[in-house]
Amino acid sequence: MDLGTLGAGLGAGITVLGAGLGIGRLAAAALEALARQPEIAGDARTTMIIAAALIEGVALFSCVICMLLVVMK
């Protein structure tokens, strides 16, 4: 185990923190919107999935970087 592997592991962990916070806040906001206005359920769900995919995309970028740290050392 070298420092690169340690960095990759830490990086993946911190990424998960950020992505989890982001998607959690997103889901909370969507749920509030749904509770207030149940008739927009379809629209809210689609928008939520798109936003979640964008957040996830950023998180996956950093996961790929972590993977490269391990694979290409």
Place this chain on the structure above:
Amino acid sequence: MAGNNIYLNQSTEHGNYPSHTTNEAQANHPVENPAQGHGQLAPGDVFPTLLSNLGNHRQISFFNADISELPVIIYDSKVGFHAYSSSSSMVNQKLFTMHQDAHGHFHPPIRRAVDNQPVSLDLSVTSLIVFEWIAIIVVVFLFGWVGRKYKKNPTKAPSGFQNALESLVVYLRDEVVYPNVGSVKSAKTLLPYFIGLFCFILLCNIFGLIPGGHTATGAIAVTGALAITAYFVINITAIKEAGIGHWLKHLLGGAPIWLCWIMIPIEIISMFVKPFALTIRLFANMTAGHVVLLSLIGLIFFFRLSNGLGVGLAITPISVGFSIFMYILELLVAFLQAYIFTILTAVFVGLAIGEHAHEEEHAH
């Protein structure tokens, strides 16, 4: 799962490892692969060996049985263009060499026999390409078949499988393409592309979940090609819809002209980041699930090799339980990622068109 042929034998690359287990214990282990008896593996090599199954292969295998080797097509600047029916026939002709492991499987790179250098271009048919072709054939066959049914008697109510496909197409049209693309004319032109995109990605994802299958969308080349197609679809639609002048103007992002030195680079980067994000998202989602699944299965072998038979047996139900959970999660992800790729492409097309329409409003 890509590459279900989970061999736990040492391959020739890994060299010799000291034996941690006795042969009697191996023979009694219930969850082990039959191939295990051939060699020994150090606990630390369980995961690398398992994960090496995720990549591209030169043969089609079903569990441990090799069904067939795949054709090799090579272009080389020195030796020229060559095609062989299989890797072993290529090696037998002695013009090129390829590494062969203890199971008789071939591993790239292909090298020229004369100077042992890698060839310029390896266009071989690999297992991922085979599964892509299967997905294409299934999509074309299904839609051709259902389309013929509609042509034959257009007034008859759809039945059976036709119904299922119709509801899928109607969902994609009414919920994904039309509301997000915005312009009805472009949406109508692009509808077949989006339906094809969704069905192809979905089938590729699902083929990775059936035993013996490979996930073509788990290779960055495949998702990259899909994203490059999406890039051209987005920009060509935008140019067709609003004209080249407006498309160039959109590079300014609506800012005053003296900001062009900062706006134009940013807009050009954002144009390329969108397909890049699509590539990474699909690739990483499909790969990550397989890695987790293989790691969970690998835990059984890891504990069995490092701590003995009892621990291995004890960990099995936990590992299998989590694996089943991950498998079902992956089934959800397979559908979700196909949907997300399609809807994001539609949203990007809509954004590219919408920005132009917006600028047009400003111009008037």
